[in-house]
Amino acid sequence: MPFDITNLVIPMWTFLGAYGLFLAVFSLYSLFNLYHLVRFGTASTGLYAVTALFAGGTVLLVGATVFLLAPYDWSASISVSDLLRQTASTKQFFPGK
Amino acid sequence: MYDLKQLPNQKPDEHVVMFLRRQWFAWAAIIVAFAFMIAVPTGFAIFFWDRVGVWLQHPIFGPVITMFASMYVLCLWLFSFLEFTDYYLDTWVITNDRIINIEQKGLFNRVASELHLAAVQDVTSEVYGMVGTFFDFGDVYVQTAAEHERFEFKSIDHPEKVKEIINKMVEEYKETHAKNIVAAMADGTKTI
Numbered sequence: 001m002p003f004d005i006t007n008l009v010i011p012m013w014t015f016l017g018a019y020g021l022f023l024a025v026f027s028l029y030s031l032f033n034l035y036h037l038v039r040f041g042t043a044s045t046g047l048y049a050v051t052a053l054f055a056g057g058t059v060l061l062v063g064a065t066v067f068l069l070a071p072y073d074w075s076a077s078i079s080v081s082d083l084l085r086q087t088a089s090t091k092q093f094f095p096g097k
Numbered sequence: 098m099y100d101l102k103q104l105p106n107q108k109p110d111e112h113v114v115m116f117l118r119r120q121w122f123a124w125a126a127i128i129v130a131f132a133f134m135i136a137v138p139t140g141f142a143i144f145f146w147d148r149v150g151v152w153l154q155h156p157i158f159g160p161v162i163t164m165f166a167s168m169y170v171l172c173l174w175l176f177s178f179l180e181f182t183d184y185y186l187d188t189w190v191i192t193n194d195r196i197i198n199i200e201q202k203g204l205f206n207r208v209a210s211e212l213h214l215a216a217v218q219d220v221t222s223e224v225y226g227m228v229g230t231f232f233d234f235g236d237v238y239v240q241t242a243a244e245h246e247r248f249e250f251k252s253i254d255h256p257e258k259v260k261e262i263i264n265k266m267v268e269e270y271k272e273t274h275a276k277n278i279v280a281a282m283a284d285g286t287k288t289i
Contacts, residue, residue, distance in 0.1 A: 012157075015161060018164075022168050026171055026172075029179075033175075033182050033204070036182055037182055037185065037186070040199075040207065041098055042098060050185075061170055062171075065167040068163050068167075069163055069164070072156060074160075076156060078157050
């Protein structure tokens with residue numbers, strides 16, 4: 001049976017995997033940054049405050065993302081044909097038109 | 098961490114006279130840029146909320162849009178922190194013996210130069226523009242006889258005052274150095 005891309009089914013949790021990969025790269029660069037500050041920076045209140053602000057802000061942003069993503073059904077799957085059908089019908093995305 | 102009381106190759110009688118960073122406009126610009134990049138898409142989302150709300154309720158587009166928005170904000174957050182690190186690690190240290198210039202050019206790219214006061218030939222300060230004049234910040238250039246011909250202090254506070262301090266340190270260094278040579282010759286420990 002020839003392969004038909006419209007029959008492809010994508011589980012929703014794959015998007016979480018992509019987001020997790022992004023978070024891993026983000027964490028890596030954040031650690032690089034912190035390493036530079038610890039190794040080459042001069043100890044001061046301003047430095048500690050900004051570092052704490054960055055760490056706290058990151059926790060808040062990731063926490064808010066988790067909170068916003070939690071209500072969605074991640075066990076569901078979407079087939080490419082359904083997705084193409086839904087994007088072709090634009091009325092649901094532009095109410096009133 | 099960099100300790101100002103224990104500089105690399107510090108001499109016994111050497112002490113720090115000034116420790117400089119770029120003027121506060123540098124990190125203020127980072128904050129303004131971050132706020133602007135957050136405010137514009139947020140403003141659009143609020144203005145078109147009737148449509149955005151429908152998209153967010155969709156079982157597929159909702160989580161995808163949320164994740165992209167999160168990635169966008171986190172990228173801005175990280176970039177702002179990187180820019181702050183670049184600003185924070187650009188420093189100039191003036192001691193009674195030398196000038197140390199440390200410039201961070203992005204991650205994993207750092208240039209550190211030293212200039213002994215004996216090699217200083219000329220010091221110039223430059224304040225330009227209305228903002229620079231009112232807030233008293235600008236550049237200071239130190240002309241040397243060394244391989245690295247010119248040291249540049251970029252966008253620092255009170256450049257005129259920094260120039261005067263460097264000139265004063267150079268004069269004091271030459272005076273002290275000359276006295277030491279004369280004293281050494283008088284002791285017989287040094288000859289011409």
